[in-house]
Amino acid sequence: MGPISVFDMLKIGIGPSSSHTLGPWRAIQRWKAEFGALGAIEKLQVDLYGSLALTGKGHCTDTAICLALLGYDPATVPVEEITVLMEQLRDGKRVALTSDRRIAFDPARDIIFRMSERLPGHANGMTIRAVIDGAEHASNWYSIGGGFVQREGESLDTVADVVLPHPTTTAEELLAHCRAHDFRIADMVWANEAAWRSQQESRDRVMAIWHTMRDCMYRGCTTRGTLPGGLHVKRRAADLHERLVPDDMTPGRTAEKWVSQLCRRTIRFKEVMNWVSCFALAVNEENAALGRVVTAPTNGASGVIPAVLMYFVCFVEQDVRDQDIADFLFVAAEIGTLFKKRATISAAAGGCQAEVGVSSAMAAAALTEAQGGTVEQALMAAEIAMEHHLGLTCDPVQGLVQIPCIERNSMGALKAINAAELALAGNPAEARVSLDDVIKTMDETARGMSDRYKETSEGGLAVNISVRVPEC
Numbered sequence: 001m002g003p004i005s006v007f008d009m010l011k012i013g014i015g016p017s018s019s020h021t022l023g024p025w026r027a028i029q030r031w032k033a034e035f036g037a038l039g040a041i042e043k044l045q046v047d048l049y050g051s052l053a054l055t056g057k058g059h060c061t062d063t064a065i066c067l068a069l070l071g072y073d074p075a076t077v078p079v080e081e082i083t084v085l086m087e088q089l090r091d092g093k094r095v096a097l098t099s100d101r102r103i104a105f106d107p108a109r110d111i112i113f114r115m116s117e118r119l120p121g122h123a124n125g126m127t128i129r130a131v132i133d134g135a136e137h138a139s140n141w142y143s144i145g146g147g148f149v150q151r152e153g154e155s156l157d158t159v160a161d162v163v164l165p166h167p168t169t170t171a172e173e174l175l176a177h178c179r180a181h182d183f184r185i186a187d188m189v190w191a192n193e194a195a196w197r198s199q200q201e202s203r204d205r206v207m208a209i210w211h212t213m214r215d216c217m218y219r220g221c222t223t224r225g226t227l228p229g230g231l232h233v234k235r236r237a238a239d240l241h242e243r244l245v246p247d248d249m250t251p252g253r254t255a256e257k258w259v260s261q262l263c264r265r266t267i268r269f270k271e272v273m274n275w276v277s278c279f280a281l282a283v284n285e286e287n288a289a290l291g292r293v294v295t296a297p298t299n300g301a302s303g304v305i306p307a308v309l310m311y312f313v314c315f316v317e318q319d320v321r322d323q324d325i326a327d328f329l330f331v332a333a334e335i336g337t338l339f340k341k342r343a344t345i346s347a348a349a350g351g352c353q354a355e356v357g358v359s360s361a362m363a364a365a366a367l368t369e370a371q372g373g374t375v376e377q378a379l380m381a382a383e384i385a386m387e388h389h390l391g392l393t394c395d396p397v398q399g400l401v402q403i404p405c406i407e408r409n410s411m412g413a414l415k416a417i418n419a420a421e422l423a424l425a426g427n428p429a430e431a432r433v434s435l436d437d438v439i440k441t442m443d444e445t446a447r448g449m450s451d452r453y454k455e456t457s458e459g460g461l462a463v464n465i466s467v468r469v470p471e472c
């Protein structure tokens with residue numbers, strides 16, 4: 001697999017799912033770029049297979065395909081207009097593939113959920129069929145986790161567009177680079193990212209990522225209501241936030257003021273724990289409501305890294321600088337690339353250990369280095385965090401990224417903090433399990449898991465939940 005940038009692992013987009021929303025969206029965008037110019041497209045149909053078919057409705061795969069066909073990008077689509085845009089498409093049944101060409105497209109007829117079929121390359125498969133100048137063109141696409149897409153027959157190696165000064169595929173290689181150059185992990189990542197773009201551009205992009213995370217937490221902490229999808233899950237972050245906010249604090253009207261108010265508080269362990277949960281719940285409630293989030297490394301797990309970073313900013317260090325925040329996100333992303341290269345970040349391939357487990361490992365390493373831990377301790381923290389997520393299943397109730405996903409992010413964040421503290425207090429030379437060992441184990445566990453527990457909603461909580469679901 002070719003090099004992976006920080007900005008491949010951390011991406012601004014919308015909820016609820018990176019593999020089921022962002023991936024299909026990107027596949028349609030790439031398909032449009034290739035085929036849109038070929039000639040007159042007369043007919044278009046998208047077939048969904050495997051996990052994309054089984055949980056695609058709950059994960060808004062059809063909405064993502066429609067918005068991509070309408071020409072929107074996940075990073076910039078006006079989230080508050082999505083409902084209206086979809087209503088207009090359902091009524092008008094036409095999309096504009098180019099500025100001068102509109103074709104008939106009825107989402108109810110032209111997006112087909114093939115529940116009992118799978119494509120050979122990955123559990124998240126889709127076929128885009130178009131009739132162009134009278135001839136049918138069909139191409140298979142795979143959403144391979146975290147918003148990455150792969151066209152059938154395409155090697156991931158072909159996407160390598162740069163030569164990195166410090167390429168890493170394993171934690172051992174990462175450690176060797178850091179020892180050879182006396183780097184922290186963040187130093188190594190900054191050096192690698194310079195192969196793609198200027199330092200200033202990287203700085204601007206990573207701060208945009210942080211601001212999106214921060215704004216998302218603020219929105220989630222101040223928005224009440226019920227989540228869409230029919231499960232009628234009540235949003236909890238705002239109630240928890242109200243209970244946690246001290247009597248003498250009126251939350252600022254902007255996310256920036258809100259963060260600076262929180263930074264000035266001294267609070268006890270129990271309150272810190274509740275705040276971390278509150279931050280994670282806030283992000284994942286926004287994600288479930290198709291809000292603007294950062295994929296980190298997936299949407300289902302998008303609350304873990306912001307919650308741990310916010311914990312660091314508000315409750316650990318005084319006067320955290322932008323550089324510290326950028327370094328934190330760079331370290332987190334680098335750890336995520338190791339899992340992507342050696343195992344998976346796709347729940348359809350590896351269950352929730354590949355989503356919340358990986359995000360917890362990413363956050364644990366970042367928090368450890370941010371608190372002055374050595375490279376060895378940061379890798380140890382990532383190992384501990386993943387070790388205790390091994391085998392975690394993906395079983396979203398009704399295919400919605402709500403139960404167990406929202407709470408699970410709070411668990412992943414708290415485990416990351418605990419893992420960082422254990423590593424900071426520990427001696428990596430005495431550790432008996434390395435990060436590479438645990439990544440290999442996670443990969444083997446993923447391969448051995450039943451498909452029922454890999455984002456199909458055919459097992460686990462998805463079939464055993466005993467709460468009564470109200471009528472829609």
Ligand code: SF4
Pocket residue numbers: 300301347351352353355356393394395396401402403404405408455
């Ligand atoms: S259970 Fe985990 S992996 Fe599955 S959709 Fe929810 S957050 Fe993602």
